[in-house]
Amino acid sequence: MEIFPIRSDRDHARALRRIEALWNARPGSPEEAELDVLGTLVDAYEEARWPIETANPVEAIKEYMRRRALTQADLAKVIGSQSRASEILNRRRHLTLEMVWAISRKWRIPAESLIRPYRLKPLRKLGRAQPSVAAAATRSRSSAMSRG
DSSP states (O other): OOOOOOOSHHHHHHHHHHHHHHTTOOTTSHHHHHHHHHHHHHHHHHHHHSOOOOSSHHHHHHHHHHHTTOOHHHHHHHHTOHHHHHHHHTTSSOOOHHHHHHHHHHHOOOHHHHSSOOOOOOOOOSSSOOOOHHHHHHHHHHHHHHHO
16 A cells, blocks of 8 residues: 655655556555545545635535536525525525524535625516616606606
């Protein structure tokens, strides 16, 4: 077994070459154990060396869910409501402190990733389109002319 600490990009490259050589190791063999340990070391090095900064809390949640094949229903179980889970994932509602606490504790997403400010999607009026600024100005002029 050739296990070594990964402290530099050179060590990282060496570990990747060794992983490639061990890739088809027989299950239960010492080579498979070495592959598993090296994979863990490479993962830790890569996370420290090239951290992925999430754009906003919703993206952090979505990425976590994607990596673990979780669904909106799984999020609903954590925060307590299917409709709230939908609103969060569709950026219609901000996370509450209680939601952040629950998600952080249950899924181990760092709370600081969940408390960053983010924008909600603008709400649309149901049933009617918003009048344009030009249409509103035209109505105002028409109404003023009819009074005068």
